[in-house]
Amino acid sequence: MRFIPLIISATITIILVAVLNMKMGSTPPVGPLLSPSHGFWKNAEPTDYSFSSEILSEDLRQAVTVSLDERLVPHVFAQNDHDAYLVQGYLHARFRLWQMEFQTYAAAGRLSEILGEKLGNNSIIDVHDRRFRRMGMTIAAENSVKATNADPMLKEALEAYSKGINLYIRSLKPEDYPIEYKLLNYAPEAWSPYKTALILKYMSYDLTTDFDDFDNTDLMRQLGLQAFETLNPLQHDSVSPIVTKGTAFIASRPLPVKPIKADSLMGADTSMIAMITTKRDPDNGSNNWVVSGSKTTSGRPILCNDPHLGLNLPSLWYEMQINTPEYNVTGVSLPGAPSVIIGFNDSIAWGVTNGSRDVMDFYEVEFKDATMNEYWYDSAWQPTSWRVENYRIKGKPAVTDSIAITLWGPVMYDTHYQNSYKDGKNYAVRWTAHDESVEGKAFMQLNRATNYRTYLAAIKLLGNPAQNFAFGSKRNTIAMWQSGKLPAKWKLQGDFIMPGTDSTFKWQGFIPFEDMVHEVNPARGFVSSANQLPADTTYPYYLGGTYDMYRGFIINRMLAADSNISITDMQKMQTSTYDVFAEQALPMMLKNVDSNILTQKARGLLGICGSWNYDATANANGKTVFESWWKHFKDTIYRDDFRSYSKKEFPVETDQTLLEGIKRDSAAYRFIDNRNTPQKESLRALLAAALNTAANLLPVKPLDWGEYKGAQLNHLLRIPAFSQMNLYVGGGKRIINAVKGSNGPSWRMIVELTDETVAYGVYPGGQQGNPGSKFYTQFAGTWAAGKYYRLLVMKASETKSDKVKWTMEFKKA
Amino acid sequence: MIIKFISALVLVMLLAYTAFLFSNILPWWAFTPVVLLVGIVVPQRPWLSWLTGFIGVLFCWGLLVFTMSSDNGHLLATKMATVLPLKGSYYLLMFISAFIGAVIGGFSSLTGTYLRRIY
Numbered sequence: 001m002r003f004i005p006l007i008i009s010a011t012i013t014i015i016l017v018a019v020l021n022m023k024m025g026s027t028p029p030v031g032p033l034l035s036p037s038h039g040f041w042k043n044a045e046p047t048d049y050s051f052s053s054e055i056l057s058e059d060l061r062q063a064v065t066v067s068l069d070e071r072l073v074p075h076v077f078a079q080n081d082h083d084a085y086l087v088q089g090y091l092h093a094r095f096r097l098w099q100m101e102f103q104t105y106a107a108a109g110r111l112s113e114i115l116g117e118k119l120g121n122n123s124i125i126d127v128h129d130r131r132f133r134r135m136g137m138t139i140a141a142e143n144s145v146k147a148t149n150a151d152p153m154l155k156e157a158l159e160a161y162s163k164g165i166n167l168y169i170r171s172l173k174p175e176d177y178p179i180e181y182k183l184l185n186y187a188p189e190a191w192s193p194y195k196t197a198l199i200l201k202y203m204s205y206d207l208t209t210d211f212d213d214f215d216n217t218d219l220m221r222q223l224g225l226q227a228f229e230t231l232n233p234l235q236h237d238s239v240s241p242i243v244t245k246g247t248a249f250i251a252s253r254p255l256p257v258k259p260i261k262a263d264s265l266m267g268a269d270t271s272m273i274a275m276i277t278t279k280r281d282p283d284n285g286s287n288n289w290v291v292s293g294s295k296t297t298s299g300r301p302i303l304c305n306d307p308h309l310g311l312n313l314p315s316l317w318y319e320m321q322i323n324t325p326e327y328n329v330t331g332v333s334l335p336g337a338p339s340v341i342i343g344f345n346d347s348i349a350w351g352v353t354n355g356s357r358d359v360m361d362f363y364e365v366e367f368k369d370a371t372m373n374e375y376w377y378d379s380a381w382q383p384t385s386w387r388v389e390n391y392r393i394k395g396k397p398a399v400t401d402s403i404a405i406t407l408w409g410p411v412m413y414d415t416h417y418q419n420s421y422k423d424g425k426n427y428a429v430r431w432t433a434h435d436e437s438v439e440g441k442a443f444m445q446l447n448r449a450t451n452y453r454t455y456l457a458a459i460k461l462l463g464n465p466a467q468n469f470a471f472g473s474k475r476n477t478i479a480m481w482q483s484g485k486l487p488a489k490w491k492l493q494g495d496f497i498m499p500g501t502d503s504t505f506k507w508q509g510f511i512p513f514e515d516m517v518h519e520v521n522p523a524r525g526f527v528s529s530a531n532q533l534p535a536d537t538t539y540p541y542y543l544g545g546t547y548d549m550y551r552g553f554i555i556n557r558m559l560a561a562d563s564n565i566s567i568t569d570m571q572k573m574q575t576s577t578y579d580v581f582a583e584q585a586l587p588m589m590l591k592n593v594d595s596n597i598l599t600q601k602a603r604g605l606l607g608i609c610g611s612w613n614y615d616a617t618a619n620a621n622g623k624t625v626f627e628s629w630w631k632h633f634k635d636t637i638y639r640d641d642f643r644s645y646s647k648k649e650f651p652v653e654t655d656q657t658l659l660e661g662i663k664r665d666s667a668a669y670r671f672i673d674n675r676n677t678p679q680k681e682s683l684r685a686l687l688a689a690a691l692n693t694a695a696n697l698l699p700v701k702p703l704d705w706g707e708y709k710g711a712q713l714n715h716l717l718r719i720p721a722f723s724q725m726n727l728y729v730g731g732g733k734r735i736i737n738a739v740k741g742s743n744g745p746s747w748r749m750i751v752e753l754t755d756e757t758v759a760y761g762v763y764p765g766g767q768q769g770n771p772g773s774k775f776y777t778q779f780a781g782t783w784a785a786g787k788y789y790r791l792l793v794m795k796a797s798e799t800k801s802d803k804v805k806w807t808m809e810f811k812k813a
Numbered sequence: 814m815i816i817k818f819i820s821a822l823v824l825v826m827l828l829a830y831t832a833f834l835f836s837n838i839l840p841w842w843a844f845t846p847v848v849l850l851v852g853i854v855v856p857q858r859p860w861l862s863w864l865t866g867f868i869g870v871l872f873c874w875g876l877l878v879f880t881m882s883s884d885n886g887h888l889l890a891t892k893m894a895t896v897l898p899l900k901g902s903y904y905l906l907m908f909i910s911a912f913i914g915a916v917i918g919g920f921s922s923l924t925g926t927y928l929r930r931i932y
Contacts, residue, residue: 002927002930002931003931005859005927006924006927006928006930006931009920009923009924009927010924010927012920013845013849013917013920013921013924016916016917016920017842017845017917020842020913020917021841021842030913031841031842031913032840032841034906034909034910034913035841035842035874035910035913035914036833036874036877036878036881036910036914037832037833037836037839037841037843038836038840038841039841039910040889040893041877041878041881041882041889041890041910042881043889044881044882044884044885044888044889044890045885045889046884046885047884047885047886047888048884173836173837175836175837179889183896719896720895721892721893721895721896722892722896771889771892772885772888772889772892773888774886774888
């Protein structure tokens with residue numbers, strides 16, 4: 001009988017341990033998560049933690065010293081390229097492992113492996129994973145690896161970089177894993193150049209996917225081509241293109257020819273229903289500009305860049321300096337990829353903005369039957385090839401999905417995976433990101449570039465995403481080049497769905513590099529880009545794409561007006577919250593509004609608006625009123641005209657289109673009249689009605705723009721406790737300081753190319769990706785306040801100086 | 814009895830701490846067999862044995878997580894106490910963590926005592 005209590009007690013103990021060791025639903029095992037030896041407590045980085053260490057590796061060729069400064073920015077002193085990339089890989093993993101691996105899962109359509117089949121009501125596998133693979137993300141990454149393997153220099157760099165990451169991963173025990181692994185209960189995989197390719201393709205996805213073809217087709221069929229072009233003009237009157245208007249271009253190759261059938265396909269057909277698609281954030285944009293020495297106090301160029309991307313935590317960027325006997329580069333790198341992406345070296349500086357060109361087109365494919373084994377192409381049945389994708393799902397059996405591959409590319413949408421129209425048709429996607437290319441090499445070469453010629457040679461290698469590369473050198477050359485693989489298109493090609501049965505609709509080659517939009521040392525003394533139309537309509541190739549207009553306009557106006565420019569001036573300009581769109585729109589609204597029919601509250605708002613100085617600071621009330629008023633005004637104008645308008649995404653840049661249309665001729669603007677009412681609406685009445693609506697819907701107080709708009713840095717898993725919520729900042733869409741929600745300037749950099757380079761920079765985040773570190777959001781406050789850090793370019797002789805807080809010594813084992 | 818109790822308690826704490834120190838090779842529940850050993854070695858009444866394991870692990874784990882979190886300025890514990898959700902109370906989170914270990918410790922020690930009685 002003495003056995004009974006023993007058995008009971010032992011059973012309880014074992015059950016307790018077993019239950020706590022088990023995961024329940026989406027809850028990770030509680031025992032290991034909360035235990036002091038293995039749990040999240042291990043991720044609580046001591047505030048006085050020393051990052052100094054000695055790391056041994058058999059793969060190193062020589063010793064490498066990494067000096068970490070007080071902001072945890074590493075300054076890498078390596079003796080050769082191989083070691084520099086190995087150590088960069090180690091550092092990225094040491095500080096950002098979870099984030100970079102998570103992005104490869106996202107890029108490869110593998111999120112359901114770690115997140116499970118569903119997140120809330122969303123099916124991860126359908127909304128994300130299948131979509132990404134059907135878009136051809138894995139095909140793209142595989143092709144990128146193919147191109148890499150054909151290039152010994154790039155291959156060696158990527159392999160060294162992977163070795164560095166794996167050196168760190170191998171040193172980890174489960175209790176050392178970043179906290180997100182513990183919360184999601186999985187382990188890091190070994191890194192490979194394929195994963196780096198996925199990281200770069202994720203950038204392509206973020207910057208160049210363009211599903212507008214479906215919405216455009218829908219809109220064009222509703223309206224007819226003429227009205228579509230009114231809504232979507234090739235060039236607005238007020239636009240200030242990237243290169244000075246009137247710049248002459250001569251095409252060095254025959255221009256593409258429009259297929260004879262093209263016009264007849266662009267007819268009205270109301271059979272389609274309105275829809276929504278998931279699109280890249282239309283606010284993803286960026287600014288860069290370079291002022292020539294002729295306009296600066298120092299007599300040397302100043303280069304500025306602020307790429308606008310999703311503001312996530314851990315940050316997209318990781319600041320660092322890499323020094324080898326061959327080159328010395330400082331700036332921000334992309335965890336998961338070698339090299340510095342935006343930065344400067346001892347001779348030049350460069351910065352990027354998105355080219356915003358349309359490099360993704362859809363073709364409607366006609367299959368012979370439901371087996372989809374043959375499709376009609378140039379009057380014959382062509383055999384389909386198949387790609388089978390396997391999806392592992394956390395807690396569920398794996399599933400497979402077969403993707404039909406045509407001459408156009410993968411069939412993204414078919415009856416097994418419908419687009420949002422649910423029209424049962426088959427659409428193949430042609431996207432430049434699928435093609436073999438060596439983006440990694442472009443940045444490797446750019447890091448080493450010493451002059452204009454080597455800069456050109458480097459950026460020429462870029463395929464996708466196409467970028468506007470700003471350039472400045474200590475020898476006083478400034479330049480802007482759009483670079484990337486851009487299809488040479490006939491007018492409107494690829495704006496609508498094209499027939500997949502006819503090879504004449506194929507892209508007819510690519511724009512030769514020498515024909516790319518560019519400008520070198522222009523007379524105006526500066527170059528700039530802000531995702532606007534690259535050149536005026538005299539440019540020989542079709543410039544289809546979605547372009548912002550106002551940031552480019554105000555940047556060019558400010559730079560033209562300025563002389564004797566200093567770094568301080570550039571800091572003010574880069575963080576400027578001046579709203580030039582309001583400057584153009586508000587006087588028109590104030591002048592035309594019929595104040596007789598305004599409610600009393602609306603009159604109050606009119607007063608707030610009227611005294612506003614167009615500066616969208618965080619405490620500006622006028623901006624809040626203006627935004628709300630403009631939004632309701634735009635809604636009243638368009639709501640009756642378009643079925644798809646009520647949806648969030650509308651495939652036209654309506655703000656600039658509406659304002660330009662009214663400025664040109666308000667009486668004749670065809671969308672003002674509400675087609676659902678017998679009487680003819682007037683601009684005056686519509687403006688008053690919109691302000692009355694705004695008055696009803698706006699909160700009484702506070703009307704602070706910073707609170708109304710909101711801004712936050714989201715953790716990649718959207719865990720609020722790991723995010724930085726409620727940042728009180730000004731700016732917004734169409735404004736240089738483009739902070740809006742969780743999108744905006746992801747890195748602000750200013751570089752003055754004096755003999756001793758003077759550079760400033762800041763990004764919203766921190767060098768350490770661990771939410772349990774005091775460095776995690778270290779820079780967020782500085783960034784929100786519009787302030788900067790001086791970027792330290794350390795010399796090899798300074799590794800023992802007081803600028804160095806911690807030292808990591810990498811030695812050959 | 815007091816002396817036995819206190820020496821058993823000290824043993825539990827020391828051994829649980831040792832299990833923590835070897836976390837790189839041992840699993841998180843490594844303290845369980847160790848505490849069981851104390852139950853076998855030190856003869857006590859069952860309820861006292863349970864209490865020994867419970868209090869010993871409670872203190873050991875409590876002190877450990879408190880020290881780790883204090884060194885961190887409770888930065889992460891505050892965040893995790895929102896994720897879990899405990900309204901940001903990191904002391905509650907520390908207590909829950911230590912309590913989980915303590916309950917296992919109690920039954921482990923008790924099992925040891927019953928094992929001893931068989932022989």
